[in-house]
Amino acid sequence: MSNIKYKFFPDKIYCGDNLKIIREFPDKCIDLIYIDPPFFSNKNYEIIWHDGYEKRAFKDRWKGGIQQYINWMKPRVKELHRVLKDTGSFYLHCDYHADSYLRVMCDRIFGYNNLVNKIVWQRTAGQTTSTNSYKNSYDVILFYSKSDNYTFNPQYDEIEDVSRSYNKVDKRGKFQAITLIKTDSSPSVRNSLGESRYFPTENRTVKLDKKHGWLWSQEKINNFVKDGGEFYWTRNGNPRYKKYKKEGRPADSIWLHMFLHGSSNERLGYPTQKPEVLLERIIKGSSNKGDVVLDVFCGCGTAIAVAKKLKRKWIGIDISPTACKLMAKRIRYKTSKIIGMKYNEEQLKELEPFEFQNWVLERIGGRVNPKKVADKGIDGIIPIHSLGGNLPVEVKQHQVGRPDVDKFETVLRREKKKAGFIVGFSFSKNAYEEIARFKNEENLIIKYITVKDLLKENNK
Secondary structure (H helix, E strand, O other), rough: OOOOOOOOOOOOOEEHHHHHHHHHOOOOOOEEEEEEEOOOOOOOOOOOOOOOOHHHHHHHOOOOOOHHHHHHHHHHHHHHHHHHHEEEEEEEOOOOOOOHHHHHHHHHHHHHHEEEEEEEEEEEOOOOOOOOOOOOEEEEEEEEOOOOOOOOOOOEEEHHHHOOOEEEEEEOEEEEEEEEEEEEHHHHHHHHHHHHHHHHHOOOOEEOOOOOOEEOOHHHHHHHOOOOOOEEEOOOOEEEEEEOOOOOOOOOOOOOOOOOOOOOOOOOOOOOOOHHHHHHHHHHHHHOOOOOEOOOOOOOOHHHHHHHHHOOOOEEEEHHHHHHHHHHOOOOOOOHHOOOOOOHHHHHHHHHHHHHHHHHHHOOOEEEEOOOOOOOOOOEEEEEEEOEEEEEEEEOOOOOOOOHHHHHHHHHHHHHEEEEEEEEEEEEEHHHHHOOOOOOOOOOOOEEHHHHHHHHHHHH
């Protein structure tokens, strides 16, 4: 079998070298790209996942200083530019050590005039302990487009002192529920004590006692309803009018108050994890529902988790199997569906049967049989036209014996197929002999593949 191919599939996690993976993606297939690559600094880079794959991939990045780092980033950003649609946007998250160098590189790839914004994000608000410098409490996010016709939806900052009082939410947004009724001690209601008011949207009349009066006349209520106004009803059956919070002030390129607090439920223990609210602004601002969002340094998966929540399609790539497992768990994605995921034989034996089948079929270019139960001996199919089209695949999570081969032979005859595949951890001597006999005496081809074969191909 050939080595795994990183075909373009939205809503997938890929495990491997991001440059190798995105080189196999078609031109102009992505709407929004956000990347948060390992930052360049004068310190040794901390290997986050401790699983070996990052260390092998990252160890040479800083050997030659900043230029080596830029040389490592350049081909990746070039490929990202290629796969980005003309209406797409590219966000590169970096820190003060390399932002100027990365901007020069991106200017050459995207074009100087296609830098939309240099965004400054306040990463932390803690006090400095330094006595000889100002605290570096920010990151830089470079925002590029490919053309003037890029997707952009304005975002807004809340006005803090006002937003606290808007403590209720409905489908239209946050609102205040403001009373329409006052006691007789208020001069504004003395002329309406004990009166009734009719609320046409609910077809409901409310009559007050002699100690309470109305702040609004019936005419004002009617005009409020005509203008699309809505009412909120308390548990006691008293009406209040809804005052919705305005969108706030348009966001500029200084982003504040977007922290990931130590006690946050979001926190996964990943040292460079970014807050979801930061990714929400980027994804809402530069994509629409159904658009494809790509992160090729996906880490713990914040970008794809937010993209999924906002009903975007998504693709996450990371070289670390540990990171890929974490992001898969975060978005409830089966680890067996991670393209390029590295396992050893013992780990594969411990997978759930259907997860193991998915892992095998992904690697041989097959498709899962939609009938997971009562599959009649067919776990999947693989399209090979030279052998007669869609061929049956049987997956065994143990050693394949002669009885397994005989049963599969019956399946092939029932399906009127001249060839098929059996995958298992190993094959008994009798199984090999039976496969050879079917080929020589009955012209029936059963291709056998061991898990060891697949692991060799996957680790190339």
